[in-house]
Amino acid sequence: MDALIANMVTQVKKGDQEAFEGIVDLFKDKIYRHCFRMVGNGHEAEDLAQETFLRAYRNIGKYNSEYKFSTWIFRIATNLCIDRLRKKKPDYYLDAEVPGTEGATMYSQLSSEEPLPEEVVTENEEWNELQAEIMKLPEKYRTAILLKYVEDLSLEEISKIMDIPVPTVKTRIHRGREALKKVFQMVVKTR
Amino acid sequence: MHCEASVYDELMNKVLDGDATKEEEQNFHNHLKDCETCREEFELLTVTLKELQLQSHIKAPDGFTEAVMAKLPKERQQVKWMR
Secondary structure, three states: OHHHHHHHHHHHHOOOHHHHHHHHHHHHHHHHHHHHHHHOOHHHHHHHHHHHHHHHHHOHHHOOOOOOHHHHHHHHHHHHHHHHHHHOOOOOOOOOEOOOOOOOEHHHHOOOOOOOHHHHHHHOOOOOHHHHHHHHOOHHHHHHHHHHHHOOOOHHHHHHHHOOOHHHHHHHHHHHHHHHHHHHHHHHHHO | OOOOOOHHHHHHHHHHHOOOOHHHHHHHHHHHHHOHHHHHHHHHHHHHHHHHHOOOOOOOOOOHHHHHHHHOOOOOOOOOOOO
16 A cells, blocks of 8 residues: 555656546545544544645655655644634634623523524534534644544554654543543533 | 542543553552542543544545646646757
């Protein structure tokens, strides 16, 4: 497999666009899935996954074949997802006071009849409860947990993708698990 | 958290990482028999992590490859000198 990929990369570097089609076919499901889990919705995941491949194509000359191609492309995808997440951080929070309302928070502005945003999305088939919990994890823990458990990558690969040392990867996986545990405990208690 | 033995938190991480020795693993599982809190936590985590591992059904949408290929910059034109 690695030899096949190396061969395709060489062809692409020579300017053979068709060879790139093979690369897209090989990695599209993994990259799309990773983006989907990172940002939590299909449209954005598709957009980010496409952008990942376009960037890979444009920068193929910078790819160093001493590293696994999958590590390189996962790194592009992860960085794009994190950029996107940072850009769309809400500039208000539900428990923030609504100006001029003397103590009313955004929570009280939500009608109790209306389903909460999370409840609406869980009705979507692809948006299961687990995804909702993943979205609550801070992005650095989320990335480590997804790469380890969904993509089944080694600590060394995750370290290269996230550009952090292996012991830090371990810590983030531990903290990510701790956070998942806490979130699930709250879910169980409210049932 | 009812279990005061935070040492088991560390051990749980070791077990989940696959870094625990046989003895440590045995020690941890013995503790789970007596401690409901740790047992629930451990089960919750293993179920969650297993569920995460079963995500391979998510696939890129139809037409994905074609859409990417259509967006690639045009192939470098080979300039041929006419003589």
